[in-house]
Amino acid sequence: MNKTVLVTGGSRGIGFGIARCLAEAGYDVAINGVRDESAVTEAMEDLKSFGGRVIYCQGDVSKTEDRQKMVEKIEAEFGKLNFLINNAGVAPNVRNDILEATEESFERLMKINLQGPYFLTQAFANKMVEWKQADKSFEAAIVNVTSISSDVASVSRGEYCVSKAGLSMMTKLFAVRLGEYNIPVFEIKPGIIMTDMTSGVTSKYDKLIFEEDLLVQARWGYPEDIGKVCRSLVAGDLAYSTGQVINVDGGFMLPRL
Helix, strand or coil, X not given: CCCEEEEEXXXXXXXXXXXXXXXXXXXXXXXXXXXXXXXXHHHHHHHHCCCCCEEEEECCCCCHHHHHHHHHHHHHHHCCCCEEEECCCCCCCCCCCCCCCXXXXXXXXXXXXXXXXXXXXXXXXXXXXXXXXXXXXXXXXXXXXXXXXXXXXXXXXXXHHHHHHHHHHHHHHHHHHHHHHCCCEEEEEXXXXXXXXXXXXXXXXXXXXXXXXXXXXXXXXXXXXXXXXXXXXXXXXXXXXXXXEEEECCCCCCCCC
């Protein structure tokens, strides 16, 4: 039986890049998203072309009932889940200075970007512990996709930065809690990645990357850059490194003179 993976927000952007790398590597893949299944047909067919099983778990990670439906569908279709990739996330609808930002926007981002993955992880972690106790050979891991915004302050989207910083701490917490069960938990911290989320600021980042020496590696990042790292993590290549953070940022975080 193939090992199984759930990628939240897996129908486009970074999530799809992750899902595609894992499907290509032979995993059975479940992707989650809020859109109707008819809207993700192209993505599903692409993933299925690699020969593994692919299912769609429609739902909003911020809603308790939708998370429960995801757990139930995974169990019904796959039996067990080996790897959870918490990738789903949103940016503010409006970039507001933190002196003007609204509570409504803050609460929306906290629920989707932090509260949702926190409790989805809780649900699957409990299942993984059960499966591990019943079968010592069962392999599991959890990967949280955060952002360089966990560390880098952007005052026009403070709620996004705070939500991602919370997800970074969540990685540490679950890594510690699940250590006794040998279930590693990792954090991937993407930099500037070419997705629909960055499409509105392409010209800004083009200038910073290609003209102003923002990055050590002077190019945009792509979803497959994240996918390749994720593939190594679920393959067990860093099995003795739980809690570690991997920057996929073209050297953005390197201090330079």
